[in-house]
Amino acid sequence: EPEVTQTPSHQVTQMGQEVILRCVPISNHLYFYWYRQILGQKVEFLVSFYNNEISEKSEIFDDQFSVERPDGSNFTLKIRSTKLEDSAMYFCASRGHSGNTIYFGEGSWLTVV
Amino acid sequence: GIQVEQSPPDLILQEGANSTLRCNFSDSVNNLQWFHQNPWGQLINLFYIPSGTKQNGRLSATTVATERYSLLYISSSQTTDSGVYFCAPRRRGADGLTFGKGTHLIIQP
Numbered sequence: 001e002p003e004v005t006q007t008p009s010h011q012v013t014q015m016g017q018e019v020i021l022r023c024v025p026i027s028n029h030l031y032f033y034w035y036r037q038i039l040g041q042k043v044e045f046l047v048s049f050y051n052n053e054i055s056e057k058s059e060i061f062d063d064q065f066s067v068e069r070p071d072g073s074n075f076t077l078k079i080r081s082t083k084l085e086d087s088a089m090y091f092c093a094s095r096g097h098s099g100n101t102i103y104f105g106e107g108s109w110l111t112v113v
Numbered sequence: 114g115i116q117v118e119q120s121p122p123d124l125i126l127q128e129g130a131n132s133t134l135r136c137n138f139s140d141s142v143n144n145l146q147w148f149h150q151n152p153w154g155q156l157i158n159l160f161y162i163p164s165g166t167k168q169n170g171r172l173s174a175t176t177v178a179t180e181r182y183s184l185l186y187i188s189s190s191q192t193t194d195s196g197v198y199f200c201a202p203r204r205r206g207a208d209g210l211t212f213g214k215g216t217h218l219i220i221q222p
Contacts, residue, residue: 031208033208033209035209035210035212037154041214042199042212042213042214042215043156043201043212044212045209045210045212047209048208048209050208055208056207056208056209058209089154091156100143100144100161100163101146101158101161102144102146102158102210103158104148104156104158106154106155107154107155107156109154
């Protein structure tokens, strides 16, 4: 079964550094998402992306976050200047044009020290 | 935004037992998914069920959209069923899923 793949699986970074999390959505999917989950808490929606632009974003997705689809297969989340509270699992997800099921990747665990 | 409440928050059962997990939501939805988060943190998609009833092996789910709730049934529980179960509806007009806080299920041998 096709799956969403994410890299890296785990990253440790210094506070203030820039981080880029990468995702390869399921091919022929058109809707892309990033979610995050702080340890022990619920999964929170960050942003959705369709047709090369952000279609919806949450209050969490402030100016330090950005997303990009640099080519036909990758979808990235950039955190410009990481803070301790950015430590979380970040999930990428995708959905097809005709389908409604959203499929999640295995997550990228970010630790900011 | 839409409010999502899941109950119970924690559940401890013996292997072989049955359980019902509930999800209440506060707004009209056009999508609802149930996920199982395993001990490694992976989110496994169980059901896409904005309305009606579906079954997949020992698991089944029912959503009554007009009354704004969904139920997940687990029968003959196994230790591998342990983990956190999340309900995640998508409000009409929105793009993202809103997750509940989950039900933490522990199945003891």
